[in-house]
Amino acid sequence: TGGGAIEDPSSRELLRTAAVTIWLRAPLGVLRARVAGDEDERAAAGVPLRPAIVPADDSGMDEFEVLLERRAPLYREACRRAVDVEGLTPGEIARRIERIWRG
Helix, strand or coil: CCCCHHHCHHHHHHHHHHCCCEEEECCHHHHHHHHHHHHHHHHHCCCCCCCCCCECCCCCCEHHHHHHHHHHHHHHHHCCEEEECCCCCHHHHHHHHHHHHHC
């Protein structure tokens, strides 16, 4: 899924009950770097860019931090397992997911 699908209660229920859902958990800095990379790829492909991430509230947290704070409990609720991906290569992540899938 993408975007805010996790925020929809019926989508969360479907993820929890009808799928093997694995949360690829990463620290905020890693997520920021990945999104920045995605933006470069989107621009190169001529795909519209997302709006810039700007301060979202008086707490000093930007939109990215606010989203993660709001969605993390929802990801936790919907997933069967979580994999901490910081420092792992795509191959290592895939092997961990495969182990989960095979049980």
